[in-house]
Amino acid sequence: MHTAVKPLSYEEWLQLPVNGDDREECVNGVIETIPPAKFDHAWIVKRITRQLERRLDEANVFVADSGFGLVIRHNPITQRTPDIGVFVPATMLRRDGYIHSAPELAVEVLSPSNSPRRVRELLSDYAAIGIPEVWIVDPADRTITLYLLEGSDYRATALPHDAVTSPVRFPSVSVDFSGIWP
Secondary structure: OOOOOOOOOHHHHHHOOOOOOOEEEEEOOEEEEEOOOOHHHHHHHHHHHHHHHHHOOOOOOEEEOOOOOEEEEOOOOEEEOOOEEEEOHHHOOEEOOEEOOOOOEEEEEOOOOOOHHHHHHHHHHHHHOOOOEEEEEEOOOOEEEEEEEEOOEEEEEEEOOOOEEOOOOOOOOOEEHHHOOO
16 A cells, blocks of 8 residues: 655755755655765766866856755755756855755766656756756766757757867857766
């Protein structure tokens, strides 16, 4: 017999203890534990972060690459943890220790636990808050897919593993993917 779990509200979620050992997201009011990142995942996140930080003006742009909470909606609470978020601090909305506004760019490095359904749900949540650009990097087959928000949906563009591209909001910044693979 399956018992239904009452979805958490934002206020209930805020009262939960912080679990320092596991990464978690809360999706539609239900806590989901995310397995720790494997080495290749951490390597790729660090390599992309370094390129972005070197090329962006840190006085006007903040690159977050640690487990930060990005609140998508309050009731039921949905909070995601992008691998990388690029923010303009002047437009960031922070409340209760979490970010409540869309980054200019979100980067997700896939793990084996990321099913196609989970990626679709993630993109749907990101579109709901208006993230203009999402990069999905798949270490298993060395692919990069750029998603640009058009209306309420993303348009996908596949890139080769050694592509050089620029975030739409930062066209003078280039990221060379050939150097990110372990």
